[in-house]
Amino acid sequence: DTAVSQTPKYLVTQMGNDKSIKCEQNLGHDTMYWYKQDSKKFLKIMFSYNNKELIINETVPNRFSPKSPDKAHLNLHINSLELGDSAVYFCASSQDGTGDEKLFFGSGTQLSVL
Amino acid sequence: GQQLNQSPQSMFIQEGEDVSMNCTSSSIFNTWLWYKQEPGEGPVLLIALYKAGELTSNGRLTAQFGITRKDSFLNISASIPSDVGIYFCAGRMDSNYQLIWGAGTKLIIKP
Numbered sequence: 593d594t595a596v597s598q599t600p601k602y603l604v605t606q607m608g609n610d611k612s613i614k615c616e617q618n619l620g621h622d623t624m625y626w627y628k629q630d631s632k633k634f635l636k637i638m639f640s641y642n643n644k645e646l647i648i649n650e651t652v653p654n655r656f657s658p659k660s661p662d663k664a665h666l667n668l669h670i671n672s673l674e675l676g677d678s679a680v681y682f683c684a685s686s687q688d689g690t691g692d693e694k695l696f697f698g699s700g701t702q703l704s705v706l
Numbered sequence: 707g708q709q710l711n712q713s714p715q716s717m718f719i720q721e722g723e724d725v726s727m728n729c730t731s732s733s734i735f736n737t738w739l740w741y742k743q744e745p746g747e748g749p750v751l752l753i754a755l756y757k758a759g760e761l762t763s764n765g766r767l768t769a770q771f772g773i774t775r776k777d778s779f780l781n782i783s784a785s786i787p788s789d790v791g792i793y794f795c796a797g798r799m800d801s802n803y804q805l806i807w808g809a810g811t812k813l814i815i816k817p
Contacts, residue, residue, distance in 0.1 A: 632809070633792055640804070695749075
């Protein structure tokens with residue numbers, strides 16, 4: 593079983609559409625994350641979330657919103673997609689959001705906005 | 707936001723050569739992590755470091771937590787084709803538990 597799985601792997605859509613990316617982890621971790629990787633491969637954290645706290649990177653537009661139905665899932669909703677949203681989005685999880693945790697990443701969702 | 711300075715940006719090496727890369731920061735870190743990303747996949751943790759001066763190996767990979775706590779190094783000995791990928795450093799400061807990432811070192815092995 594894949595530890596952190598995200599779907600879809602590829603997402604091609606038109607500007608202005610609303611889309612979601614799903615993420616599930618079966619590691620029993622307490623904290624989940626969304627990262628954005630741009631064309632230069634730089635990793636930028638968007639959100640971290642556990643059952644106590646949602647931390648939002650202040651540079652993330654409010655068109656992006658995480659939704660967590662339970663501890664094992666953190667989905668990413670994106671409204672009114674823009675060309676600049678094209679990137680690879682990674683979900684990740686860790687045991688504890690405040691200590692020496694190690695991140696486990698999904699295989700990524702490549703989003704292309706046309 | 708704060709970034710780590712990771713170098714080199716890319717490396718073209720021959721199979722069998724040793725590889726060295728490093729990350730530096732202007733701030734003191736309490737944790738250094740090294741990840742590898744292969745095409746179409748997410749980063750995978752290679753080595754985690756928690757103490758200044760710590761030297762940790764994972765097979766042919768060795769990483770060190772710099773004594774000043776402002777840098778870390780990753781060495782790969784006797785490189786093989788499957789070592790290709792992007793290597794990322796990430797660190798955490800005492801004052802902020804969020805990870806800060808380097809821009810990555812792309813390793814390419816010449817045929």
